[in-house]
Amino acid sequence: MPRLRSLIKALAATAVAGALLASPVLTSPASAGTAPRTDPTPAPAPAPTGGGAATFGIQPATATARDKSRDSFTYQATPGAKKTDYVAVSNYSTSPLKLRIYATDAYNTADGGFTVLPLDTKARDVGLWVSFATTTVTLPAKSSQILPFTLQVPANARPGDHVGGIMLSLTTQASDGKGGQIAVESRVGTRLQVRVPGALKPELTVSQVRAVYHGSTNPFGGGSVTVSYLVRNTGNVRLSATQKVHVSSLIGGSRPSLPVPDVKELLPGDQEQVTATVRGVLPSFSSDIHISLVPTPVPGDVDPVLAAMDENFSVATVPWMMMLLILTLGLLGGLWVWRRRVRKRRGAKPKPGTPAAKKAAAAKTAAAKKTASAKTAAPAKAATPKKTAVSAAAPSTGSSTGSSTGSGKAENA
CATH class of the missing domain: 2.60.40.10 (Immunoglobulins)
Structure with a gap:
């Protein structure tokens, strides 16, 4: 339940941010308090009692009436300055409303939007400079009231811009869907800006x-x-x-x-x-x-x-x-070169059925036959000379010996 309450408060605060930038009289989704001069038909919102519509608004005023010449509260004030001003609060609904009025600081959201601090977050800057005689106001149905407030600039206020908002809020009770009740805070507000003179530094x-x-x-x-x-x-x-x-x-x-x-x-x-x-x-x-x-x-x-x-x-x-493409092309090129070298080493084999393949097969067959015939003929040729040499050698040797002996014998005789 605390998480749901925080979420609802955050949504309400975000809605206030857009309203602060658009008009001196601001609305939120749950409390469409719009001045008659800008929106004569305010959007309805749940009433505190659950019946009818609760619409309320706030805008700068004089001591006697709404101030149509101002869209926000903007001041040039030296440190220590004090000023009394007025704000008009209005109840456009058909039921009385008990509202809370207070001042707080503004800040930028992450995307540059303008918003104000949540209700339960204490102000540290211009929100502390504004004070009201009372923090709550009860407005009868279809009524308005002018409230005075005091702006007191601290003596040690730093030069430059101090931005916040004066807020009017309504607290209602809503069911959390599990039988419990949660407090829903709906707010509207008008911008508050104080520029303290001195050494301004735009940066x-x-x-x-x-x-x-x-x-x-x-x-x-x-x-x-x-x-x-x-x-x-x-x-x-x-x-x-x-x-x-x-x-x-x-x-x-x-x-x-x-x-x-x-x-x-x-x-x-x-x-x-x-x-x-x-x-x-x-x-x-x-x-x-x-x-x-x-x-x-x-x-x-x-x-x-x-x-x-x-x-x-x-x-x-x-x-x-590009690097992947170059690497892929390099790998493919390297593979092609490698295969080419392998083919050169092993000899290129033509595809079966092609003329080159038939010619290569015929040449291979012829070479095989020639080799076979050579192997068959070689032993016969080798054997014949051996036998011939051996048989020829014996008689030759004997004849020679005999002749030699005979010759020798003849010489001895």
Whole structure:
């Protein structure tokens, strides 16, 4: 149940943020308190008792009536200054309402939206400077009331802008669907801004830059780069800004990002998360990211006359698909060379059935026959000379011997 209550409060606070930017009389989904001059038919919302509709609103006023010349409470005040002002609260419903009125601080959400602190979070800045004679007000049906409040600027207030809101809230009971009851807080409010003069410092910075390259499946195509970063207001005055993002590569030149929304209003000390996408970036192992931020005044403020701020970063854009293609082609080329060398070593074998194969087969058969006949003829030729030599040698030797002996004998005789 505590988690559900917190979720409902967060939703109500978010709704108040949009209303604070749009109109001096603000509404939330559960309490559409809109002034008759801007919305003569306020949207209905659940009443505290569950019957009828509860609609209520708040806007700047004079001591006697609504102040149609002001959209919010905006002051120039020196440290220690004190001022009394007025706010008009209205009940547009047909039942009496018991409402709570208070002041609190404002801040930026992560995406740059404007909102105020939840009801159970204590203010630390301008929300502490405003005080009412009472924190609750009971309004009869179809009635309005003007309440005075006091703005007391501390003596040690720092120069610059201090932004918050004066809120009117209604607490109702709702079922949690399990038989239990939860408190639902519905709020409306009007902006409160105090500028303390002194050394004003308009300054925006870029930090926590992250970039990711998403390569294309096409080895010759470009990918996209997603760039995210924080724009932080490190000065002491509210600022807006226009911004551009480019990615430059050795191949393909500079590519702009898709349109990046402007920073509408960044409060001092707050930050906004920005994401930009740059398409058509050709991979070149490393690319440069250029972030250009041009601070501008918020509507109605004085131009701070600040020059554009450029930040440069790098991102790895590795051509993985191209490298994979080159590696694949290299492997295929190496395999082809290897097979070619193997064929040369073993001799190329023609395909069966082709003329070359038939000719090779015929040549092989002829060679085989020639080899076989040579093997058959070789022993016969070798045996004949041996036998002939042996038989011829014996008589020759004997004859020679005999002749020699006979000759010798004749000589002896």
